[in-house]
Amino acid sequence: MKKIDRRLRHLWRPYTQMHIEDPPLKAMATNGAEIILEDGSKLTDGIASWWTACHGYNHPKITEAIQKQLDIMPHVMFGGLTHEPALSLAKTLSNILPGAETEQALEHIFFCDSGSVAVEVALKMAVQFWYNKGQSERRKFICFRYAYHGDTMGAMSVCDPDEGMHSHFSGFFPEQIMVDLPRSSTAFCNFENLLNSRNKEIAGVILEPLVQGAGGMKFHDAEILSKIRNICSLQNILFIADEIATGFGRTGTMFACNQAAIAPDIICIGKAMTGGVISMAATAANKRVWKAFQTNKALDAFMHGPTYMANPLGCAAAQASISLFATGEWKNKVLALEKHFSSELKSCLKIPGIVDVRVKGAIGVVQVANGKNLPLLRKRFVEEGVWVRPFGDIVYLMPPFILNKQQMHHLTDSIIKVLEEWSKDY
The missing domain is CATH 3.90.1150.10 (Aspartate Aminotransferase, domain 1)
Incomplete structure (x- = not known):
């Protein structure tokens, strides 16, 4: 034995x-x-x-990039400081994320430690967006049956409690609005009516585009994704795309949102971002979201900052991984x-x-x-x-x-x- x-x-x-x-x-x-x-x-x-x-x-290219960065600067705090790996990666991401070079470009990048944290950041970002605009009552999120967005508290709140392994914590985290993913004309009509009737309390809609991952690997087509995005726009509700699992080529395009030719207001990315070498993720927002935080009031700043935010080794790995997609x-x-x-x-x-x-x-x-x-x-x-x-x-x-x-x-x-x-x- x-x-x-x-x-x-x-x-x-x-x-x-x-x-x-x-x-x-x-x-x-x-x-x-x-x-x-x-x-x-x-x-x-x-x-x-x-x-x-x-x-x-x-992969030798990723390994080499990490080793090179390790010899220069393995880590430095991101509060009050920045560095070349972060600047370079932020620019690279802004160039490849859905909506690049359009008014919907996701060109404002907040670096995170992991996918779950990226979702936490997205939820906080959406709530504070409305708070900064004087609509503090907007604190709830629309999420979908079979959703999985992570294991931290905010992320768990937008997961399906039955399919997402979090039923023990029901009643502990914030109660959100969970619905079935609309797949018919009637369902889309009901979905739009829900967003309209509860508009003043909804901060955003969060969805895993095309593939709902750990909630059961449920698929939906690009038309459904496009319709949900359009309804959010019509109802003036933020749309958050969780591309942590689907991003970086997994569904056949660089991002799943590309197949619907849409760009969310906020996107979460991670997992394959560094080629599976170092834990790193990011939450990116468009200009509309970004502007709500750019005021003369100190408390309008986004008060979040992971200790290892924009870790140079992670940035180097991600930059190398993304470069491998260029061919x-x-x-x-x-x-x-x-x-x-x-x-x-x-x-x-x-x-x-x-x-x-x-x-x-x-x-x-x-x-x-x-x-x-x-x-x-x-x-x-x-x-x-x-x-x-x-x-x-x-x-x-x-x-x-x-x-x-x-x-x-x-x-x-x-x-x-x-x-x-x-x-x-x-």
Whole structure:
């Protein structure tokens, strides 16, 4: 029997009932699209370390950028100081975010530590926007069923409490207005009526564009996104796009909002921003939002400042990661993943208990009728040499973009094989 590392008792692991679950696998190294374990075995990574490692692991350009910055200045506080990596990255982001070079440009960048913090910042920014404009009663947000925006308090308040793992905290965080995502003419009419009838109390609408992530990998099309954005504009309500999971190429365009040709008032980005190397995120706002904070009153300033805000190492990593998108090669890679997932995963529909297969960009999802025992399959996937983590009622793939054909087949063949085994006991 393998000896268990006694130091594990000091680790409080994420999303894990440690009293009953097996010890975690020990990763020793990463390379390309592989995770190398303590026993030397290799796992083809199907989820890019929670959707971050878009270029794969250990990319030399990102590593070199971090090392170079490490020798110059690893960190300095951002209050009262700035630095070249932050200035450079802010300009780069303003040039690539939705609405660039238009009146809707998201050219005012607030750097954050993580995606959850980026959402917290967006919510605070929206509330204070209205406060600074003399409308302090606007404090509620419209959010959607199956939404997931993070695990901090404000972010949890705009998540679906049932699908987003936060039901224990109901009644503790602020109560928001949760609705079903409108998908029909009647639903859109009701949605607009809601925004109109409660207009004076609503600070903003927050949505994950095209793909609702950890709430169940639910997809919607660009037309729905466009209509929601237009209704927000007509009702004079801020629209917040949470592109933490979808940003940086995951859905087939640099940002999901690009597919609807819209720009939000505020956008949250993170995860793949640094290529999965360092935790960093950002919240960006347009000119309209920015101007509400630029007054002669000290208290109109945005009072938020993470300790490691605009960390130079993170900025350097993000700048290097974004530069890798400039060649455009990523588009072909994402398209190849989309085609492969579409052609291979559809065979899962023949398996008893499978109710849906859906693909968007470099995202592949297989949904089952009853996901009660689905997380137990994680061990089987490891035995097959792949890192795939089912949750809820789905088995999904969001791998690094750099997978070769053999690795693509390894992932999809493993999913088909394991689900066929699972279906025998369904």
